[in-house]
Amino acid sequence: MERETLRAIAEAVLITARGPVTAEQISEAVGEREVEPALVEEVLGEIRDDWDTPHHGLRIERVAGGWRCATPAQLEPYLRAFHGVASRQRLSQAALEVLSIVAYRQPVTLPEINFIRGTNSAGVVRTLLERKLIRMAGRKQVVGKPFLYRTTREFLVHFGLERPEDLPDPEELIPGEPTPVPDDPPTGSAGPGGEDSGP
Amino acid sequence: MERETLRAIAEAVLITARGPVTAEQISEAVGEREVEPALVEEVLGEIRDDWDTPHHGLRIERVAGGWRCATPAQLEPYLRAFHGVASRQRLSQAALEVLSIVAYRQPVTLPEINFIRGTNSAGVVRTLLERKLIRMAGRKQVVGKPFLYRTTREFLVHFGLERPEDLPDPEELIPGEPTPVPDDPPTGSAGPGGEDSGP
Amino acid sequence: MNQVSTGKAEGTLHGPALELPSFSGPLDLLLHLIQKNRAAIYDIPIARICDQYHEYLAAMQEVDLEIAGEFLWMAAWLLQVKSRMLLPAVAESGEDPRAELVERLLEYRRVKELAGILSEVHAMRRGMWPAAVDAGLEPEEVELDWEDVDLEAICRAYVEVMERFAADHPPPLEVLPLRYTVERTMRDLYGRVRSEGMVPLLRLLHTRNDTEEVVTAVVAMLELARLGGIHAEQRKAFAEIYLRPGQRELDMDTLLKEREEHGTRDAESHR
Numbered sequence: 001m002e003r004e005t006l007r008a009i010a011e012a013v014l015i016t017a018r019g020p021v022t023a024e025q026i027s028e029a030v031g032e033r034e035v036e037p038a039l040v041e042e043v044l045g046e047i048r049d050d051w052d053t054p055h056h057g058l059r060i061e062r063v064a065g066g067w068r069c070a071t072p073a074q075l076e077p078y079l080r081a082f083h084g085v086a087s088r089q090r091l092s093q094a095a096l097e098v099l100s101i102v103a104y105r106q107p108v109t110l111p112e113i114n115f116i117r118g119t120n121s122a123g124v125v126r127t128l129l130e131r132k133l134i135r136m137a138g139r140k141q142v143v144g145k146p147f148l149y150r151t152t153r154e155f156l157v158h159f160g161l162e163r164p165e166d167l168p169d170p171e172e173l174i175p176g177e178p179t180p181v182p183d184d185p186p187t188g189s190a191g192p193g194g195e196d197s198g199p
Numbered sequence: 200m201e202r203e204t205l206r207a208i209a210e211a212v213l214i215t216a217r218g219p220v221t222a223e224q225i226s227e228a229v230g231e232r233e234v235e236p237a238l239v240e241e242v243l244g245e246i247r248d249d250w251d252t253p254h255h256g257l258r259i260e261r262v263a264g265g266w267r268c269a270t271p272a273q274l275e276p277y278l279r280a281f282h283g284v285a286s287r288q289r290l291s292q293a294a295l296e297v298l299s300i301v302a303y304r305q306p307v308t309l310p311e312i313n314f315i316r317g318t319n320s321a322g323v324v325r326t327l328l329e330r331k332l333i334r335m336a337g338r339k340q341v342v343g344k345p346f347l348y349r350t351t352r353e354f355l356v357h358f359g360l361e362r363p364e365d366l367p368d369p370e371e372l373i374p375g376e377p378t379p380v381p382d383d384p385p386t387g388s389a390g391p392g393g394e395d396s397g398p
Numbered sequence: 399m400n401q402v403s404t405g406k407a408e409g410t411l412h413g414p415a416l417e418l419p420s421f422s423g424p425l426d427l428l429l430h431l432i433q434k435n436r437a438a439i440y441d442i443p444i445a446r447i448c449d450q451y452h453e454y455l456a457a458m459q460e461v462d463l464e465i466a467g468e469f470l471w472m473a474a475w476l477l478q479v480k481s482r483m484l485l486p487a488v489a490e491s492g493e494d495p496r497a498e499l500v501e502r503l504l505e506y507r508r509v510k511e512l513a514g515i516l517s518e519v520h521a522m523r524r525g526m527w528p529a530a531v532d533a534g535l536e537p538e539e540v541e542l543d544w545e546d547v548d549l550e551a552i553c554r555a556y557v558e559v560m561e562r563f564a565a566d567h568p569p570p571l572e573v574l575p576l577r578y579t580v581e582r583t584m585r586d587l588y589g590r591v592r593s594e595g596m597v598p599l600l601r602l603l604h605t606r607n608d609t610e611e612v613v614t615a616v617v618a619m620l621e622l623a624r625l626g627g628i629h630a631e632q633r634k635a636f637a638e639i640y641l642r643p644g645q646r647e648l649d650m651d652t653l654l655k656e657r658e659e660h661g662t663r664d665a666e667s668h669r
Contacts (some may be wrong), residue, residue: 009256071215085224100556117563159337168550168553173554275526317468359519
């Protein structure tokens with residue numbers, strides 16, 4: 001095996017591995033007699049030196065259990081900033097849950113959402129408002145007059161829908177295979193106002 | 200900001216990001232006026248060229264409107280040996296056919312797919328949904344309001360495309376006969392495997 | 399083009415001893431036969447192709463393969479086209495009975511071509527592993543790419559939420575028959591106040607950890623006070639409530655009998 005190929009393999013292993021990697025493991029993965037751990041170790045040292053310059057954003061380092069790939073510490077603020085930028089295009093599981101409740105039960109109030117989820121969802125509702133996926137739509141005429149929430153135009157555009165009523169029924173979601181559909185939660189006094197009084 | 204620092208940031212972002220990254224995102228994360236997307240794009244091109252050598256085990260490529268970092272395909276046998284996993288699952292002929300139909304006729308409904316293939320494709324559509332290669336994108340406003348399907352960003356990443364339009368057009372590849380293709384499948388006509396096909 | 403497909407759910411042809419190539423659908427089989435005969439899609443030798451198609455189905459049946467309905471549909475269609483070709487009236491009209499079939503085949507062939515291209519790209523790119531270097535930031539919440547959140551994802555999320563809600567809120571327990579009756583408690587309480595002269599109500603209630611018993615005792619006490627059989631007194635807010643004999647002496651037997659006849663079920667209406 002060419003030394004440059006071995007080097008490429010070592011790099012590929014390091015950037016795809018989740019934890020530290022040993023020279024023995026790489027040697028074993030290559031499976032050729034002449035590629036001994038000592039040789040791999042040597043190549044890993046070379047890689048470390050090559051990457052260790054200001055214009056590179058990755059480092060190979062020796063740690064307790066072997067070698068691992070990491071980013072230089074001084075770049076952390078940028079990675080953090082990037083993470084923040086990228087997370088605007090992501091949605092937490094909690095946000096997806098609240099969004100689905102608003103979508104399927106609109107108009108709905110925060111107390112009702114909290115009741116269904118069994119946890120306070122005020123922060124998530126705020127995030128969804130900021131992202132313009134839900135909007136306020138009047139107040140419910142009950143004690144405390146809580147705000148009612150509905151999905152927005154942007155929500156419909158994202159899902160390719162004309163109306164919120166076009167959201168899939170759980171039964172039609174999986175063709176041929178019925179999904180268990182839970183009964184509606186009780187809509188009594190404490191329930192999440194099924195028989196809703198609109199604004 | 201020094202160009203080499205920008206380069207290092209771009210590298211660090213690419214190896215830690217979980218999907219394609221745009222020059223705009225990196226520019227925003229850096230947050231300096233002179234680091235415009237065009238400059239970042241230039242630096243990303245540099246990185247691509249620098250990494251594209253036999254002694255490197257990572258590559259970056261332009262895909263799905265952004266850039267992403269992955270290992271070169273020819274190193275796969277070693278990665279599989281190292282990670283101890285079987286080769287990633289192949290797509291069946293049926294799956295590739297459905298994917299092709301969705302790719303070049305999107306958005307498209309299941310009845311339309313069934314009609315073109317002449318066979319029921321519900322199971323294949325479900326598999327492709329699970330593999331996140333296609334997604335539900337609304338409903339067609341016709342009787343029965345069938346779901347519409349589109350390809351995903353994952354599809355673009357998997358097939359190395361920037362946009363769905365970048366798919367080759369098979370018509371150009373088939374020499375000889377001109378191929379008059381109907382704009383819409385003649386739904387409702389008496390062909391086998393039409394609307395409600397299915398064994 | 400003449401591949402062995404792995405059409406899973408549809409028209410599945412499987413079985414160990416199978417020599418026949420399998421096809422992802424009737425159009426796939428038809429296309430294969432046309433190519434085998436070196437025929438042009440625009441001029442299908444329909445009689446020959448129809449016969450070969452039926453031979454293929456017969457061979458499938460011989461090896462006990464279940465033939466999907468779509469293959470039979472196509473067989474019937476081919477027969478129909480074949481017979482129409484033989485009608486002089488159709489021949490004279492200049493209308494080609496094969497037209498729709500041709501259209502369908504061309505469209506399907508285009509799909510198959512593209513599937514072939516995708517297959518090659520797939521084989522080539524399947525071996526690329528995405529980089530997975532940890533950014534070293536604090537463990538992040540699992541987040542979904544907004545891009546991936548489609549109708550299916552939002553519908554599934556809703557189903558999961560409601561399933562969890564149903565699990566957390568099992569249907570209310572059935573109402574058990576009352577274990578304490580106001581009548582009996584009235585009799586006990588009245589007897590105690592008469593014999594002891596003074597009963598601290600709150601202390602009495604605090605020693606009972608059964609809600610039903612407490613409710614019944616309160617109702618019984620109020621009823622006795624209304625009838626004047628006992629006197630309740632509280633010096634200041636939140637202080638102990640003392641029960642003493644009232645100004646009227648009650649004949650409990652007669653009283654309770656009357657109550658029963660009137661059918662007043664205080665305990666129930668207070669639940």
